[in-house]
Amino acid sequence: ARIVTLPGDGVGPEVTAAAVAVLQAVATHYEHAFSFDQHLAGGAAIDATGEPLPAATLTACQAADAVLLGAVGGPKWSDPNAKVRPEQGLLALRAGLGVYANLRPLTVHPALAALSPLKDEKLKDVDVLFVRELTGGAYFGAKTRGVDYATDECRYTEAEIERVTRRAFELARGRRRHVTSVDKANVLETSRLWHRTVARVAADYPDVTLEHQLVDSMAMLLLTRPGSYDVVVTENLFGDILTDEAAALAGSLGLLPSASLGEGSNGLYEPIHGSAPDIAGKGVANPVGAMLSTALLLRHSLQLEAEAQAVEAAVDHVLQHGPRTRDLGGHASTADVRDAVLAALE
């Protein structure tokens, strides 16, 4: 399998290296041939080429079996008035790969419950799979900037809503058969289309229960009864906000993986944390989110379920017994955690 890596910015290269080490160990152990092809993206690409997503990078990603991304962005490139920004590269990559469904699983490891801002009793049974629409909405709508005003258009077609909804319902069938669709149908026209379309698609999945929530209520319910949700499907911007809120429950942003999928088996895999410029280059970033992203890569792009579970079990073992990086209250380096996961994989 050909895997393109995009280490990106900040701690991106550090966590990506640890994730690649995991994939290499899987290749050896299970006798697979994985090739790794590294490309530029984000701020690193701007510095080298002037563009956040050089054509060579997109072409390589499109030809790959899967793409593993570290993180993009950082203070160096974050002037909101700048013409070229690292995030544009990420958005162009998502669009260029057609990965419209962003999967963000949230579980809270019992050994890390003490680190969560939520009380223990709230964390019981938390096991949510967010399915965020990733290539539509205000992220990709028309924008204007006048002398003294600005606009962003949020636009959704029924087809865009339908495909991500079907993905959510399919995934619910492998889980607890419950889908919560989040919108703001009492105010937004796109949300009313979202609401109607999800309700229509749901009729094809009579074995799955559908519930609608307004985005403001959902922001609250994620705190008051997070254990009641199974699959949560929502549009791009609401998904951005709700998944970061949910990530806080896990105890550290450094823990959570994501998979972005389209029609084919190619996919984009990245930890949900950002480039963390404050700790970049120090070798202390938590590689768990990136490592768990490789499990999703093995599962969703390479159809290697046993290997995916082996990686998850190894990470689980390390979260239970240590070593732990600073964000988890430990003193370990990125390399320490990598080595412990590799040892657990044996």
Add this chain to the structure above:
Amino acid sequence: ARIVTLPGDGVGPEVTAAAVAVLQAVATHYEHAFSFDQHLAGGAAIDATGEPLPAATLTACQAADAVLLGAVGGPKWSDPNAKVRPEQGLLALRAGLGVYANLRPLTVHPALAALSPLKDEKLKDVDVLFVRELTGGAYFGAKTRGVDYATDECRYTEAEIERVTRRAFELARGRRRHVTSVDKANVLETSRLWHRTVARVAADYPDVTLEHQLVDSMAMLLLTRPGSYDVVVTENLFGDILTDEAAALAGSLGLLPSASLGEGSNGLYEPIHGSAPDIAGKGVANPVGAMLSTALLLRHSLQLEAEAQAVEAAVDHVLQHGPRTRDLGGHASTADVRDAVLAALE
């Protein structure tokens, strides 16, 4: 002072009645003359007149010194395909009164910390004043609905951003002199205008510290370090989501008040909870959010600071010693809580 009441739907009439009782007690005790003029709004108005905000209601509200609202909406009127919805009345009222700054204070009463989903140590020092832009953004932008697509436009002018920002900075001067501005400037054009405008206005308030956060990070930071925020200013939709998230920290949505202010002294006051159809008509709704809204009304529209503080102290006393409604783990009725607050006001 002439106060218009809009009891609205669900538990709205019950909590509004309790809030009016508080204002009547204040009038008697401090020898003020308050007149109360009740009008239709929301679903109740749709049922009676076909319109969610009859012209007579808006005219009366515009002529009043302050407006006290209960809640609008409910399952009876929540078909997303309906032509007329209660929420339209609320939006038209906000626009018609020109109340562009929605103040939502969040504090966590020590006696209620056990009810919060957050751990005790996270709740220490939580005292945030959200200032949500209320008459712009996607709520009021152009909407289209085509055969198979829909759009919502988010539009902001510099002037709209500037006035709500100035309000936030002025309020910060009476508090801890710290403002956090929330946007999504790495993706949205309106957020870049927001970011630039807030930064420019901040130069006029050198005694106040300004910090920018992205909305997704902020959704997380509200959980990981809620005690670090003083005034948080943001656009309409982000404010809707973040303030509901924040409200969950207080232990019950039923506790929190809001004030919506424009250029004059007239204002719109309402608890942040909704119409709670499940408990409507049972006499068990928590009237605290509505009662605390009267304190904001006394403070911001009537310039009666001592009276506002007396109401807050009375509510505080009852939250400490009971009685408590069901959402707070008690068995008291709305009337029990009302009577206890009235007694504490003596």
